Amino acid sequence: MDLFEYQGKQYFARFDISVPTGDIARTVDEVVTLANSIGYPVVIKAQVQVGGRGKAGGIKIANNAEEARFHGGNILGMSIKGHVVHMVWVERASDIAEEYYVSFTLDRSAKQYLGMLSARGGIDIEQVAEQDPGAIQIIHINPVDGLTAETAHAWVAAAGLNPIAVDQTVTLVQKLYRAFTDGDADLVEINPMILSKDGRVYALDAKVSLDDSAAGRHPEWDAFGVVTVAAGDEREKLAKEKGLQYIGLDGSVGIIANGAGLAMSTLDTVKQVGGSAANFLDIGGGANAEVVTNALTVINTDPNLKVILINIFGGITRGDEVARGIVEGINNVQLRAPLVIRIDGTSAVEGRAILKQHESDQVISEETMLSAARRAVAIAEGK
Amino acid sequence: MAIFVDQNTKVVVQGLTGSQGRFYGLRNRAYGTQIVAGTNPKKAGTDVEGIPVYAGVADAVREAGANTTFIIVPSAFAADAIMEAAEGGVGFIVCVTEHIPMHDQARVYNLLRRDFPNTRLLGPNCAGIISPGKCNIGFNPPEVAKEGSIGIVSRSGTLAYQSTYELTRKGLGQSSVVGIGGDPVPGTSFIDCLQAFEADPETKGVIMIGEIGGTQEEEAADYIKANMTKPVVAYIAGVTAPAGRKMGHAGAIVTGNKGTAAGKMKALEAAGAVVAQNPTQLGDLMEQALKG
Structure with missing residues (x-):
């Protein structure tokens, strides 16, 4: 689960990582009230999960209530790369001296954690990585050992930050490491982490991706989930x-x-x-009749749908269960397109026997994956 | 011969008393696998259709001679179950459980490497392993498998079954079919399996099924180029997969240009592997590769 910036900042605050004072606003009036209480100048930032907000005009500085109203009105409701802005984050503007980059993630090849720290943070860290990889200080951390204070010191010292920033950064990266591991995040990234003109180091942005598999032990994540579902298309x-x-x-x-x-x-x-898919849908291992009926229901709402291809290889999933689901689907859902079905593997023989009784020009069985795909595409093209 | 499991493999099932564990444990036994024990601290002394249940893996090793474990427990208990198995003394751990948190996987993998370097973990979130005619641990549907000399290694379970089926249709049997799983920190990698198949005198050729994401296939390509004398036929799923909504840049920096299906296929071709365009071609291509 990817968090919005404001959720990321709330998440960081729980791990005692400094972020600018701020809050979320959903209407122009809320923006102004909030900005008045924070004190000017403030930054108003569109809350969308897509890059390039600044270029699209989704981040503005307001020096007084009038400007806050103006920018708030422009940003709320604006569309950034197809993402409509429903919320803005309003925070005290920072006096930036230097911009840094820091992140933790899993290095899947090394099977250890990877920390990256750079004195050249700010806009495009990917470009820095490509053109001047030496500017990013990389560290591998064995999950069993964790990030020790000594290692954190050496890592930060090697990154070439402003000497004023070093001690605070050492503390910050250790907190960020805990936000990554104890917090069950797949990724924590701060870009930029800034040194302010008055000598403080803190997070100006927050990118956090939480590990969905760990949701069971984090009831506090429920608050994040409600908001993130709201984006996306109707079928999804x-x-x-x-x-x-x-x-x-x-x-x-x-x-x-x-x-x-x-x-x-x-x-x-x-x-x-020669065809093209209307969707990707994995009914997963152990799918039963109910899951198949649900899947058919969702696919059936697709306006472009011409044919449905069901491709099952039973392992955990049982072919007879899927066949029963298809029969139930045919009975319960007024399907708008014919079905082409291929079932093999666990209980496939039973599954095919169940379907045999329902075969017609709307319910077609095929032997192999390739022949099923060919048949489905031919139907989609009206052949 | 086969890799990792054979007729001498004696399996304890952690989770045998649960409904899934019971279904697959008994199905694996019906195939001829030596399922010698189950574990459940609350049900020690009972049995499941004649399979004795012990309090823990250490007992199953001592009392029933188990040398391998099949872990099929809920995700909240799986990391502990893996460590219990290693401490209990089995040499091979098959964990099919999905949704184990990433940080648990990373910790367990590195703990095993440090404290139990000779214990192999397969999975988590994998389909398991079958050495046809000898041993089946996990979800592999045995009816499509056939004894023979082709090794299969796959991240995806369903594509492992699919390719097993395509080979069997062509009359090509399998030495072992290994599902390594698609989780972030797999205990056993493509390279581990390629190495084992290369060393296995019974295996004549290897099918490798990868998918988009990560760099394991590219690393395997390097290995194939440098070390494999046996033919490798590969297939990569995900050519048309929609780009994931990735957040942040850390992932992109780590993988660079690697990770796409096209990039993986190119790397494998350059390494001398034959690359199939769809799973149905696998049988034909392997047949040709063996003649070549």
């Missing part, structure tokens, strides 16, 4: 309500498969034989 919203792994696409072949690998492979195969 419905799918999320029904607990499905669904991504909406532009094509006409609706896809249901079990396992992310097989689902991706089904999309690829449809493309390869």
Whole structure:
């Protein structure tokens, strides 16, 4: 789960990482009231989960109530790369002396944590990484050992920050490390972490991605979830309500498969034989009849839908369960497109027997993945 | 021969008394796998269809001679279960549990490497492993497998079953089919499996099934180029996958230009592997590669 900047800042505050004083506003009046209470100048920042906010005019400084009203009115409701701004974060403007970059994430190759620290933070750290990799100080941390104070010192010392910033940065990176590990984040990133003109080091931005697998031990995350669901397309919203792994696409072949690998492979195969997928949908391991019915319900709402391709290879998922789900789906949902079905693996023989009784020009069985994809694409093209 | 598991593998099932553990434990036994024990501290002394249940893995090793474990417990208990297994003395741990938090995986992986360097973890969030005719641990549907000399290694479970099926349809049996799982910190990598298949005299060729994300396939390509004498036929899923809504830049900096399906396919081709465009081609391509 990716957090909005303001949620990231709230998250950081829990780990005692300094962020500018601020709060969230949803209306222009709220922006002005908030700015008055914080004291000018303030920064008004659009809350969207997409890069390039500043360039799009989504970040503005206001020196008085009039300007706060003006910018607040412009930013709220604006669309940044298709993301409509419903909220802004209003904070005290900072007097920036220097901008740094710091992050922790998992290095999947090394199977250890990776810390990155740079004296050249600010806008485009990816460009820095490409053109001047030496400007980023990299550290690998064994999760068993953790980040010791000595290591943190050596790491920060090597990064070439302003000497005034060093001690505070050492403390900050240790807090950030705890926010990463104890907090169960996949990624914590501050860009920029600033040194202010009055000599303080703190986080001016916050990028936090939480590990969904750890949600069970973090009831406090529920507050984040409510907001993040609001974004996205209607099909995806419905799918999320029904607990499905669904991504909406532009094509006409609706896809249901079990396992992310097989689902991706089904999309690829449809493309390869000249079609295009309407969606990615992984009904997962152990999918039962209810899940299949839900999947059919969601796909059926797609306006571009011409055909539905169901590709199941039973392992954890049982072919007979899926077949029962398809039959239930046919009975419960007024399907707008024919089904092409391929089932193999665990209990596939039973599954095919169940479907046999329902076969028609609307319910078609195919033997292999490739032949099923070909048949589905032919139907989508009206052949 | 086969890799990691064979007819001498004796399995304890951590989670045998749960509904999933019971279903797959019994199905694996029905295939002929030596399922010698289950564990559950509250049900020690009972049995599941004749399989004795012990309090913990150490007892199962001592009393029933278990040398391998099949972990099928809820995610909240899985990291502890892995450490219990290593401490209990089994040499091979298969963990199918999904949704183990990333930080638990990272800690467990590094703890095993430090304290139990000879214990191999397969998974988590993997389909398991089958050495056809000898041993099946996990979710692999045995009806599509056939004894033979092709090794399969796959991140995705369903694509492992799919490719097993494609080979069997062509009359090509398998030495072992290994699902390494798609989680952030897999205990066993592509390279571990390629190395084991290269060393296994029974294996004549290897099918490798990757997918987008991470750099494991690129690392495997380097390994293939430098070390593999046996033919490798590869398939990468995700050519048309929608780009993930990634946040922040740390991931992009780490992977650079790696991670895409096209990049992985190119790396594998350059390493001398044959790259299939879809799973249905795997059987034909392996047949040709073996002749070549």
